[in-house]
Amino acid sequence: MIVMTVDPINPDALRRQLFDAGAGAYCGFEGWIRNENEGQAVLRLEYEAYDPLALSEGETILAEAKQKFPFLHAHCVHRTGVLDIGDCAVWVGVSAPHRDEAFQACRYIIDQLKVRLPIWKKEHYVDGHSGWVNCERCAKSA
Amino acid sequence: MKTITVRYFAMFRENAGLDEETLTIEAATAADVFSATRERHQSAEPTGHCKVAINDIMADWDSPVSNGDTVLLFPPVAGG
Numbered sequence: 356m357i358v359m360t361v362d363p364i365n366p367d368a369l370r371r372q373l374f375d376a377g378a379g380a381y382c383g384f385e386g387w388i389r390n391e392n393e394g395q396a397v398l399r400l401e402y403e404a405y406d407p408l409a410l411s412e413g414e415t416i417l418a419e420a421k422q423k424f425p426f427l428h429a430h431c432v433h434r435t436g437v438l439d440i441g442d443c444a445v446w447v448g449v450s451a452p453h454r455d456e457a458f459q460a461c462r463y464i465i466d467q468l469k470v471r472l473p474i475w476k477k478e479h480y481v482d483g484h485s486g487w488v489n490c491e492r493c494a495k496s497a
Numbered sequence: 498m499k500t501i502t503v504r505y506f507a508m509f510r511e512n513a514g515l516d517e518e519t520l521t522i523e524a525a526t527a528a529d530v531f532s533a534t535r536e537r538h539q540s541a542e543p544t545g546h547c548k549v550a551i552n553d554i555m556a557d558w559d560s561p562v563s564n565g566d567t568v569l570l571f572p573p574v575a576g577g
Contacts, residue, residue: 386577402576403506403507404576405506405569405571407553408550408553408555408569409576412555433576433577444577445576445577465577468576468577469574469575469576469577470574471574472574472576473506473548473550473569473571473574474574474575474576474577475506475507475508475572475574475575476575476576477507487507487508487572487575488575489546489572489573489574489575
């Protein structure tokens, strides 16, 4: 299951949803907002998403992960809106019978989410400027 | 000529100054629609790292467009 939300992410509560008597392993990933990117001091981030396709593509990624690395349960939550330094922007959790599937599925899911979901982030810098991440060429043409 | 609704996101929205617009253009593929919007809004972003969807389904740049379609233009994504 994948969820897009403007509310703060609570990894502890989410992790509990993955408990399963058949699970011998759990692997979780949290992506946090850090205060620097490519040499620029970051003040906060703004996430924008197109939810209908982020959700459908996210479910496709989870299904692919399950096919490749059979796990018991996997959840993903991604924030949108304005986030401050230290906030959790994305959480992925996987429970599986053994650690290999949990690690590999978690890694696959977060890696694919980052490159496939229609989500964009705008960095607001300490010096007052802002910029869309990965969009240098269109920024130059603006 | 086809009537195509184009939706812009993130940097594309800021560059165009609007969320969406309806264009009447000669366009066979999604790439043709993108090209028309780049000309219209003086954007130089190549298709390479951008993605496109037609009527809420992910598509390829050479996917055909039909009269009445909604084409969604996604600049390079950066989730996580």
